[in-house]
Amino acid sequence: MIMGEGVEWGLHCCLALAWLDDQAPIATARLAELFELPPEYLKKRLQPLVRAGILESAPGVRGGYRLARPPERISVLDVVAAVEGRTDAFQCTEIRRRGAGATASPSDFAKPCGIAAVMRRAELAWRRELAGRTIADLAAATPASAATRARRFYQAT
Numbered sequence: 001m002i003m004g005e006g007v008e009w010g011l012h013c014c015l016a017l018a019w020l021d022d023q024a025p026i027a028t029a030r031l032a033e034l035f036e037l038p039p040e041y042l043k044k045r046l047q048p049l050v051r052a053g054i055l056e057s058a059p060g061v062r063g064g065y066r067l068a069r070p071p072e073r074i075s076v077l078d079v080v081a082a083v084e085g086r087t088d089a090f091q092c093t094e095i096r097r098r099g100a101g102a103t104a105s106p107s108d109f110a111k112p113c114g115i116a117a118v119m120r121r122a123e124l125a126w127r128r129e130l131a132g133r134t135i136a137d138l139a140a141a142t143p144a145s146a147a148t149r150a151r152r153f154y155q156a157t
Helices: 005-019 028-035 039-051 076-084 099-103 114-131 135-141 144-156
Strands: 055-058 064-067
Touching (some): 005 055, 005 064, 005 076, 005 135, 005 144, 028 039, 028 064, 039 055, 039 076
């Protein structure tokens, strides 16, 4: 399964916003500087998080982004789904019914496709894992020095 860089960017920005909550809202340019990302592209990557209710954006000179809800109420899956969408990673098109399968008895297809079933179970396990981890969990697992560096970096300019 391949996810776009927007997932990484979104998760890191949510984590930084959790660390910098007392400074919020944080301008896109400052978030971009924190990770050496292109500001305009980052802004486009954060918009789906706003639409999903994960981030709030405030316009204007003193505007920027903040978490829309507490970090313990934002799951990793929330961020992934906002950025990548909720479409299943595996899409079964029932190719078993084509070619040699076109002449098979309907009873041969009474059970769901075994490949589709195993892929669905794997995806559900993946989603459960991501749903069970929050931005607060990520913050707790990150060395305290990372949050300190982010705060110093933000306050330095």
